[in-house]
Amino acid sequence: MIPYGRQDISQQDIEAVIGVLKSDFLTQGPKVPAFEQSVMDACDAKYALAVNSATSALHIACLALDLGEGDWLWTTPNTFVASANCGLYCGAHVDFVDIDSRTYNLCPQALEKKLIAAEKIGKLPKVVVPVHFSGQPCDMQAIYNLSKKYGFKIIEDASHAIGGKYQGEPIGNCRYSDITVFSFHPVKIVTTAEGGMAITNSSELATKLELLRSHGITRDTSLMTKTADGPWYYEQIDLGLNYRMTDLQAALGVSQMQRLDSFVTKRHELAQRYNELLRDLPITLPWQHDDSYSGLHLYVIRLQLDKINKTHLEVFEGMRAAGILVNLHYIPVHMQPYYQELGFEVGQFPQAEQYYKEAISIPMFPAMTEEQQNEVVTKLKELLI
Numbered sequence: 001m002i003p004y005g006r007q008d009i010s011q012q013d014i015e016a017v018i019g020v021l022k023s024d025f026l027t028q029g030p031k032v033p034a035f036e037q038s039v040m041d042a043c044d045a046k047y048a049l050a051v052n053s054a055t056s057a058l059h060i061a062c063l064a065l066d067l068g069e070g071d072w073l074w075t076t077p078n079t080f081v082a083s084a085n086c087g088l089y090c091g092a093h094v095d096f097v098d099i100d101s102r103t104y105n106l107c108p109q110a111l112e113k114k115l116i117a118a119e120k121i122g123k124l125p126k127v128v129v130p131v132h133f134s135g136q137p138c139d140m141q142a143i144y145n146l147s148k149k150y151g152f153k154i155i156e157d158a159s160h161a162i163g164g165k166y167q168g169e170p171i172g173n174c175r176y177s178d179i180t181v182f183s184f185h186p187v188k189i190v191t192t193a194e195g196g197m198a199i200t201n202s203s204e205l206a207t208k209l210e211l212l213r214s215h216g217i218t219r220d221t222s223l224m225t226k227t228a229d230g231p232w233y234y235e236q237i238d239l240g241l242n243y244r245m246t247d248l249q250a251a252l253g254v255s256q257m258q259r260l261d262s263f264v265t266k267r268h269e270l271a272q273r274y275n276e277l278l279r280d281l282p283i284t285l286p287w288q289h290d291d292s293y294s295g296l297h298l299y300v301i302r303l304q305l306d307k308i309n310k311t312h313l314e315v316f317e318g319m320r321a322a323g324i325l326v327n328l329h330y331i332p333v334h335m336q337p338y339y340q341e342l343g344f345e346v347g348q349f350p351q352a353e354q355y356y357k358e359a360i361s362i363p364m365f366p367a368m369t370e371e372q373q374n375e376v377v378t379k380l381k382e383l384l385i
C-alpha cells in the first residue's frame with residue numbers, strides 16, 4: 001500500500017523523544033522554546049508560540065485579533081474545515097471567497113469583488129484567512145493591499161507550506177500578514193504527531209497568544225494588575241485555554257526541523273518526476289507561480305473528464321483498489337452538512353465545486369521510492385488511456 005502522505009521518522013527523532021522521557025520535564029520544559037526558536041530561525045520571524053494543533057493556533061489567532069460576535073471571518077472553501085471553524089469558535093460569522101482555477105488558492109480578484117459588495121452593506125470581514133493550498137503561497141501582496149484598503153486582519157493558514165518561499169522570502173515571516181499558522185500533523189511537511197504554531201512579528205499579539213494558549217495566566221509581573229502575594233503568585237488576566245504543546249512533541253519538532261530543507265527538496269524532486277512522467281495524460285498538472293517556491297505538501301492532479309471514458313469516482317476507486325491510497329483535498333467547506341445548516345448552498349462557489357469534481361491527490365512523501373512512484377504512474381496510465 002502506498003499512502004498519499006506519510007511522516008519520515010529518523011533514529012535521531014526517536015532518540016530526541018526518548019531523551020525527553022528521561023528528563024525532568026515532559027511538558028513546559030526547555031524543548032518547547034527550542035522548537036519555537038528553530039521555526040523562528042527558519043521563517044525569519046520575531047515570535048512563535050507552539051500549541052497542540054494548527055486548529056488551536058487558528059483559534060487563539062482569531063481571539064488575539066479580537067474576532068467576536070457580529071464580526072466576519074472569510075476564508076477559502078478549498079481547505080480543511082479548521083480554517084473556517086476558528087471563526088465560529090469565536091462567535092463570528094464565516095463566509096468564503098472562491099478559488100483561482102489555476103492555483104486553487106483564494107482568488108484575490110474574487111476577494112476584491114466581494115469586499116466591494118460587503119462594504120455597501122456594512123459587512124466587511126474583520127479577519128481573512130488565506131490558505132497556501134498544497135504549499136503554493138497565495139498572492140499575499142494583493143491580499144495585503146486589499147487589507148489596507150478595507151481594514152481587515154490576515155491570518156495565513158500555512159499548514160501546507162512550511163519550508164516554502166514567497167517572493168524569495170520564507171513563508172512564516174509575516175511580511176503580508178498579522179499571524180501565520182503551521183500544522184505538524186504527521187501528513188504535513190514536518191511533524192510533532194499533533195501540533196501547531198502561531199507566528200507573528202507583533203510583540204503585542206505574541207503576548208496575547210501566549211496568554212491564550214495557557215488559561216490566560218501570567219507570571220510576568222509587568223502584566224499583573226496587583227502586586228504579588230509571594231513567590232507562588234500568578235494572575236489570570238484573560239480567559240485562555242490549555243492548548244500547550246508537550247516537550248515530547250517539541251523535541252521531535254526540533255529534530256524534524258533539521259531536515260526541513262531536505263524534506264522539501266525531496267518533494268520537489270518527486271514532483272518534477274511526476275511532471276515529466278504524467279505530461280501526456282489527459283490530466284491537468286499542478287501549476288506553479290514563478291514568484292514562489294511551494295512547500296509541496298500535496299501533488300494534486302485534475303482529470304480532464306471530457307477526454308477520459310471513466311468517471312472521477314472510477315479513477316479514484318481504481319487507484320485505491322490497486323493499493324494506492326489517493327485522497328481528495330478538499331470537499332469544499334460550504335458543502336459540509338454543518339455549513340449547509342448555516343445557510344450555505346451548493347453552487348455558491350463554482351470554481352471550488354468544479355475543482356472538487358476533478359481533483360485527486362496522488363501519493364507524495366519524502367521516503368517515497370522511485371519504484372513506488374512508477375507504480376502510481378503505471379496505474380494512472382492504465383486507468384486513463
Ligand SMILES: *Cc1c(COP(=O)(O)O)cnc(C)c1O
Pocket residue numbers: 052053054055056079080082083131157159160182183184185194195196
Ligand atoms: C491540517 C490542516 C489544519 C489543521 O491542522 P491540525 O494541526 O490537524 O489541527 C488546518 N488547516 C489546513 C489547511 C490543514 O491542512
